[in-house]
Amino acid sequence: MVARKQNSTYTRNEKCIIDCDLTYAVYKIGGRWKLLILNKLESKKMRFSDLKKEFSYITERMLTLQLRALEQDGLVKRTVYAEVPPRVEYELTEMALELGPILKQLSDWGSKQRNQ
Amino acid sequence: MVARKQNSTYTRNEKCIIDCDLTYAVYKIGGRWKLLILNKLESKKMRFSDLKKEFSYITERMLTLQLRALEQDGLVKRTVYAEVPPRVEYELTEMALELGPILKQLSDWGSKQRNQ
DNA sequence: ACCATTACTTACATATTTGTACGTACCATA
DNA sequence: TATGGTACGTACAAATATGTAAGTAATGGT
Numbered sequence: 001m002v003a004r005k006q007n008s009t010y011t012r013n014e015k016c017i018i019d020c021d022l023t024y025a026v027y028k029i030g031g032r033w034k035l036l037i038l039n040k041l042e043s044k045k046m047r048f049s050d051l052k053k054e055f056s057y058i059t060e061r062m063l064t065l066q067l068r069a070l071e072q073d074g075l076v077k078r079t080v081y082a083e084v085p086p087r088v089e090y091e092l093t094e095m096a097l098e099l100g101p102i103l104k105q106l107s108d109w110g111s112k113q114r115n116q
Numbered sequence: 117m118v119a120r121k122q123n124s125t126y127t128r129n130e131k132c133i134i135d136c137d138l139t140y141a142v143y144k145i146g147g148r149w150k151l152l153i154l155n156k157l158e159s160k161k162m163r164f165s166d167l168k169k170e171f172s173y174i175t176e177r178m179l180t181l182q183l184r185a186l187e188q189d190g191l192v193k194r195t196v197y198a199e200v201p202p203r204v205e206y207e208l209t210e211m212a213l214e215l216g217p218i219l220k221q222l223s224d225w226g227s228k229q230r231n232q
Numbered sequence: 233a234c235c236a237t238t239a240c241t242t243a244c245a246t247a248t249t250t251g252t253a254c255g256t257a258c259c260a261t262a
Numbered sequence: 263t264a265t266g267g268t269a270c271g272t273a274c275a276a277a278t279a280t281g282t283a284a285g286t287a288a289t290g291g292t
Contacts, residue, residue, distance in 0.1 A: 002249080004248080005247065005248085008247055008248090009246095009247090009280080010246085010247055010279090010280060011247085011248095013148075013280085013281090016173055017152075020151075020155075020223075021223040021224070021230065022222055023152060024229075025222045025223060025226030026151060028229065030146065032250070035138055035139050035142060036132075036136065039138060047268090047269090048269055049267090049269080052269090057129055060270075061251075061252085061272095062250065062251075073229075074232065083258095083259095083268095084257090084258045084260075084267090085259080085260090085266085085267045085268040085269080086257090086258075086269050087269090088268085088270090095229055098225060098228075099225060102221045105221070106141045106218055107141060109214060110139075113140075113189075113190070113211055120277085120278080121276090121278090124250095124276075125251055125252090125277090126250060126251070126276080129250085147279090163239090164238075164240080165238065165239075176241095177240090177241085177242095177281075177282085178279095178281075180240060180241085181279095181280090196239095200237090200287090200288050200290075201236085201237045201238040201239080201289075202237090202238050202287090202288080203238075203239090204238085
């Protein structure tokens with residue numbers, strides 16, 4: 001979310017992660033708030049302010065950063081309306097929608113794991 | 117992996133994440149090397165030194181930390197043999213095995229996403 | 233007595249992520 | 263002229279995650 005040190009071991013190791021389809025996938029949804037956002041957007045498109053209200057504990061900055069990252073990764077589509085005050089809508093892309101059923105299974109697994 | 121500050125916003129926000137079954141699940145597999153380790157252990161149980169050889173870019177410390185976390189979360193079973201030099205074997209638990217098919221789908225999704 | 237092996241541990245340094253506080257542009261309305 | 267709403271941006275601080283380097287215990291073999 002901020003400039004990366006191109007030559008740290010940390011960053012170089014990232015390449016090992018991006019190499020594998022699985023870790024690549026999880027990497028894309030790995031931000032702290034991304035899954036909650038994706039989940040929420042699954043049922044309907046929402047404005048920035050709607051998301052802000054929904055997730056009162058997420059700061060505006062973080063919301064912006066996570067949405068930007070999701071947009072970059074092609075999981076969220078951002079539409080700006082040239083109005084004042086501004087209106088910006090976020091919705092899932094096809095790719096993100098395909099993720100839905102998988103996440104549902106993960107969620108079920110989580111629920112099951114929790115009750116042990 | 118190290119002592120947490122119980123009252124940071126960061127730690128308090130974690131509770132919001134653990135509340136949701138989905139984010140809870142992803143949280144369990146969210147360490148940097150966990151998925152690679154789980155993936156590898158799916159086919160066979162392995163010794164610490166085997167894993168070390170397999171993932172030469174993961175430091176011993178990180179390997180230990182990730183394995184410990186996986187063990188804590190009931191995804192990996194650790195067996196110590198009272199020998200010298202020591203022998204320790206790691207294998208997946210039932211719970212982790214159930215995760216396998218889901219991860220396979222995630223991996224496929226990742227592969228598809230990558231080729232866009 | 234010395235060295236090698238295995239599976240760690242510990243102290244410390246660095247990198248990255250997340251959070252805090254504040255500022256901005258736009259225009260409509262009071 | 264002042265204020266309000268929306269969707270950000272920016273500088274900075276704090277917290278956490280990861281990486282580096284070195285050390286440990288036990289014992290068998292030389």
